[in-house]
Amino acid sequence: MATPTSVETSMSVLPSRDDLLRAYRAMYTARRLDDREILLKRQNRIFFQISGAGHEAVQAAAGLIFRPGHDWFYLYYRDRALALTLGATAEQMLLASVGAAGDPSSGGRQMPSHWGFPELHIVSGSSPTGTHYVQAVGCAQAGRYLAPDSDEVTLMCSGEGATSEGEFWEALNAACLENLPVVFLIEDNGYAISVPVECQTAGGNVARLLAGFPNLLRVETDGTDFMASYQAISEAAAHARQRKGPALVHATVTRPYSHSLSDDEKLYKTKSEREAEESRDPLLKFPEWLVSEGILDRQALQVIVHEVDQEIQQATDRVLKADPPPKGSALLHLYSEKIDPTSAQFEAQPRFTGDPRTMVDEINLTLHEEMQRDSRILVFGEDVADCSRAANLAEVKGKGGVFKATAGLQVKFGSERAFNSPLAEASIVGRAIGMATRGLKPVPEIQFFDYIWPAMMQIRDELATLRWRSNNGFSAPVVIRVAIGGYLNGGAIYHSQCGEVIFTHIPGLRVVMPSNALDACGLLRTAIRADDPVLFLEHKRLYREPYNRSQHPGPDFTIPFGRANIVKTGQSLTIVTYGALVQKSLQAALQLEQRFPDRSIEVIDLRSLSPYDWNAIRTSVEKTNRVLIAHEDCLSWGYGAELAARIANELFEYLDAPVGRVGALDTWVGYNPQLEYEILPQVENLVAEAERLLSF
């Protein structure tokens, strides 16, 4: 594949007359909707506007070729004509413009032009540029898993600027590795806001850069020319439908209305540049072509124009009277309303069998049992497979995770359900989101918490927002397993990090962190069987400790989220903690009780950090009147700060001492064991702070 295919000349695929009229109607509707929105924004009746002007021809062509409700679509904000051709209506779009409750894409939660139409398979779009590339790959992979004989294709659209995001390259790599039926449509309008393409993309043409990607069909087209675009996209779609691999269409388009209403392109585009763009306007070229080819006469064109103008006027009149989102609805759809992981449904009695097992063994066994039960579960990440070269398994034992948490899953359930991903955290989480959107239950692994950060945008802006921002139209109940924590003697900065509070601060995400084998089993199973995104934090130091082992509690053992475990009862002081500090708190309690025989210490293991068990904390503090919150992560702005604030606020009258906190020094974990000891909280720190609180 030396050079991108030229499509200007060959015309093997032709749209019908009806299709051409449908395309023109959608293109004209799109442009007039942009114009109407601009007017409404100037009148302060709507609050944001971004146009698709100049992009309409290639979009309408794509809208004819792909099949709504069969294929899947990851659109971006300019794809108005595409969404219209696929079946969205002018009124639906205007409902989004005014932010009405009836906006089918988000119920007034997202800006307009963030398309999401579940029945059409248009997956809710977000505002970060480029986050959806990897999701589209996951969606296509899910399609292949769910219906291997289907010819469905996933269409993924973006501007040329967004191809500079690393996730574009992660997505292409994954799509080519897996030979997935994804069509990438790059709508190149020459600018990313004010940055011209030659300063954005080396060589100024992203399609040319992709020459080395195997099985990737690259097609260049003039995206302002409807027929050329139709041909280009037909070719790309056919390549993907025939399962020859992914395809990329690079379509040059124009952007006559500046980037958005907040931008004025006259500040950086010359007059001649803008005039050259005007001459390529698809809304002028396409109707002229229809007339010159005798497909329509001018009168018939006028009829379409008139009908669309009327439709938009009537729709505008209606949406301006539409109800806003109801008061009190802001928290709705943050989490699933179908399955409540905090409910009694997840209370279960253990049925213990076998010898005591370590925490990592319990995690492994739970994954085995759940994958056996539910074929929708897929496990992937870095090094999680037993052996990517499956034939080697005749000779070798297999890896199964750097901590062995996923050992044996590939051997038992096959390489389609347990596999190694490229070393690319954003795409691990992003692909999982795409899969979950299709109804699978991905359980990806992030190898070390210290390396979760490339996936942060996917977790915070995508995973946690999808259900809320689509007003329950879409969801991504992914369980991300992450090895976390220090106390490793040599773990140093990049193998010891905590930082759970960064994630408990994210609305829409559940965060749990077991301290022992039994809780790990029960909480992991609940995470998998629930319907929400869950960050499942596995403390590395606790994986193989002798003291936190458990017999296996059975294949249906679950623990509700938001239920603390009172690991030791006491009367004089409550220690609220979780993770590695549970054991240290118990040791501290023992020392304190030896030193002060008339005092007793209660230790609460929260185990579920968001939601957390306020009831358990409240009940205990009302009894003991003294509380110490202990965590491994840095003290300042840590998890304990929120709990301390709430206790001080709501339990003030019960307190006989200030609310105490113990955490790591506000620095990184050092490699030298003495450094590590000084930095991370130790039993002696807990004892000292507890003594201070007991002295009041």
Ligand SMILES: Cc1ncc(C[n+]2csc(CCOP(=O)(O)OP(=O)(O)O)c2C)c(N)n1
């Ligand atoms: C991750 C991220 N960075 C920055 C922005 C702000 N932003 C919105 S659109 C845009 C330019 C996008 O250019 P391009 O991909 O070429 O699409 P176009 O708008 O030109 O169609 C930028 C920088 C954003 N939304 N997301």
Ligand SMILES: [Mg+2]
């Ligand atoms: Mg652009």
